[in-house]
Amino acid sequence: MVGRKKLVLEFILLILLLATGLILGWPELLLFSLPFASHLLLGTLLSREFRPKLQAERTLSSPRLVEGENLSGTITLKNRGKHRAFVGIVGDPPLIQFDRVAILKGEGELRINYEIRPKRGLYRLSGPYVWAADPVGFWVWEGVMECQAEVWVYPRTERVPAPLFSPRITLATPGGAKSRCAGPSGINFYGTRPFLLGDDPRRLNWKALARREELVINLYEEPRAAVITVILDARAEAYAGQEELLELGILAAGSISRALLADGHRVGLLVLSGGVKWINPGFGRHHAEKILLTLAQVELQPTEAFPTLAFLPWEYSPKGSGIVAILPLRKEEVESLLSWRGKGLELLVLGLVPPPRESQDELENLAERFLRVEANLALHRLWAGGVRAVPWDGKAPLGLALRPLSREKLWSRA
Amino acid sequence: MICLFLLGLVLRKPGLLCLAFFSFVGFAIYALALGHFVLALISVPLGLSAWDLGNLSIWSKNKLPRPAIFLTSLLSLGLGAVGALFAILGKNLALSLSSPWLFLLGATLWLILWLLKRAWE
Numbered sequence: 276m277v278g279r280k281k282l283v284l285e286f287i288l289l290i291l292l293l294a295t296g297l298i299l300g301w302p303e304l305l306l307f308s309l310p311f312a313s314h315l316l317l318g319t320l321l322s323r324e325f326r327p328k329l330q331a332e333r334t335l336s337s338p339r340l341v342e343g344e345n346l347s348g349t350i351t352l353k354n355r356g357k358h359r360a361f362v363g364i365v366g367d368p369p370l371i372q373f374d375r376v377a378i379l380k381g382e383g384e385l386r387i388n389y390e391i392r393p394k395r396g397l398y399r400l401s402g403p404y405v406w407a408a409d410p411v412g413f414w415v416w417e418g419v420m421e422c423q424a425e426v427w428v429y430p431r432t433e434r435v436p437a438p439l440f441s442p443r444i445t446l447a448t449p450g451g452a453k454s455r456c457a458g459p460s461g462i463n464f465y466g467t468r469p470f471l472l473g474d475d476p477r478r479l480n481w482k483a484l485a486r487r488e489e490l491v492i493n494l495y496e497e498p499r500a501a502v503i504t505v506i507l508d509a510r511a512e513a514y515a516g517q518e519e520l521l522e523l524g525i526l527a528a529g530s531i532s533r534a535l536l537a538d539g540h541r542v543g544l545l546v547l548s549g550g551v552k553w554i555n556p557g558f559g560r561h562h563a564e565k566i567l568l569t570l571a572q573v574e575l576q577p578t579e580a581f582p583t584l585a586f587l588p589w590e591y592s593p594k595g596s597g598i599v600a601i602l603p604l605r606k607e608e609v610e611s612l613l614s615w616r617g618k619g620l621e622l623l624v625l626g627l628v629p630p631p632r633e634s635q636d637e638l639e640n641l642a643e644r645f646l647r648v649e650a651n652l653a654l655h656r657l658w659a660g661g662v663r664a665v666p667w668d669g670k671a672p673l674g675l676a677l678r679p680l681s682r683e684k685l686w687s688r689a
Numbered sequence: 690m691i692c693l694f695l696l697g698l699v700l701r702k703p704g705l706l707c708l709a710f711f712s713f714v715g716f717a718i719y720a721l722a723l724g725h726f727v728l729a730l731i732s733v734p735l736g737l738s739a740w741d742l743g744n745l746s747i748w749s750k751n752k753l754p755r756p757a758i759f760l761t762s763l764l765s766l767g768l769g770a771v772g773a774l775f776a777i778l779g780k781n782l783a784l785s786l787s788s789p790w791l792f793l794l795g796a797t798l799w800l801i802l803w804l805l806k807r808a809w810e
Contacts, residue, residue, distance in 0.1 A: 378760065
């Protein structure tokens with residue numbers, strides 16, 4: 276009990292003592308009340324001088340960092356007043372929780388250093404909660420000291436090869452997608468065709484002329500940029516019992532988005548959780564940052580709007596574009612994924628599967644084997660439907676899992 | 690009572706300190722009834738000290754640092770001691786105290802007030 280309540284209680288006690296002394300005619304009791312009176316009066320008078328001017332300052336090693344990096348911060352509480360004060364400081368939620376009590380002299384300061392390794396997310400720090408009291412507790416102040424800051428913790432990404440796309444429609448700008456329109460101009464050799472009037476004679480294939488004794492010209496293809504949508508499934512229902520897979524999905528979405536952007540594509544992001552979080556296709560470093568910031572805030576949420584992926588509106592993916600779907604491999608989603616391919620979108624699936632775990636319980640082992648068989652079945656059905664799909668359990672590097680879908684693999688086969 | 694108070698101080702338990710306050714005040718009233726006026730007045734500042742420390746500890750929801758305990762107990766004792774000295778002075782004035790005693794009491798009072806002021810700053 277401090278502040279006004281304490282003042283009132285002590286005053287009542289003093290009045291009671293005085294009244295009892297007067298009623299009983301007991302002068303010693305009246306004199307006995309003097310220590311209480313001096314404590315109350317002198318304490319109140321001295322606490323009137325006590326008005327600490329507190330000020331909080333915050334420094335952070337970096338407002339933007341990647342998950343796994345260390346963040347060191349300092350909160351400094353300064354007493355700009357003349358008198359000493361008891362201060363308690365509670366902060367810095369939601370990033371860290373600390374609770375300190377100290378005496379701050381006039382013009383003194385309390386410095387609190389911390390070093391943490393925050394999880395991915397966007398942290399909005401309002402300021403520490405501070406209370407201050409005079410040493411006897413007749414005057415108190417408590418509230419939040421304003422020193423706002425924002426800390427962005429991006430999800431971790433890996434350097435991976437960009438998956439190879441050859442969508443039906445490509446953009447005019449150069450990129451990593453294999454263009455389906457071959458012509459006399461371009462970079463990569465595509466094939467040959469008989470010479471037609473108007474063709475550039477500099478493109479003649481002299482070796483073919485020597486063999487066939489007819490004019491043949493070379494055809495080239497030009498890698499073009501494409502619009503590619505990365506879809507991350509974050510519905511709680513899809514991850515039932517295997518919530519740890521979401522982190523793998525976020526890592527994969529971030530890594531693939533960065534690789535596609537580096538390859539020159541226009542990349543959009545669609546996160547399916549409680550609702551739909553959508554980032555329009557774009558390019559550049561700022562766009563990559565935007566995607567990573569969205570991924571940093573992804574959480575598993577139940578949804579009623581999208582019981583299966585078949586309910587996803589098609590307006591998000593332009594006709595003839597590419598899609599990278601990152602989701603737990605479940606048999607329930609196979610039909611939806613096959614229907615996407617039927618709509619003329621080039622689909623690539625990264626199926627998240629839980630890593631193998633050896634349990635002591637035979638029933639658990641059996642259940643896990645069933646889950647694995649089910650995932651494999653879903654994978655084979657996707658392959659049979661012409662969808663390029665790979666499983667990933669997080670044990671091997673993501674780049675290795677994506678290798679079958681990347682350009683390097685195709686080129687080495689060729 | 691003294692043990693209770695000291696135990697509360699050392700262990701920094703607000704509950705023990707508040708218990709010590711009520712014990713001191715109860716004892717002071719009992720001593721007063723028996724006619725031990727000075728003994729009653731000595732126990733009051735100690736009780737007030739326990740009261741202030743206990744309240745601050747309960748309110749801060751955190752263990753007070755040792756310098757804070759020292760400062761608060763010193764201030765509370767001083768504030769109570771001023772009143773106790775006034776009470777002794779008042780009682781002895783009625784008994785027509787000699788001049789040297791009056792001077793000594795006055796000097797002690799001034800010293801306590803001066804120390805209080807310094808401690809506060």
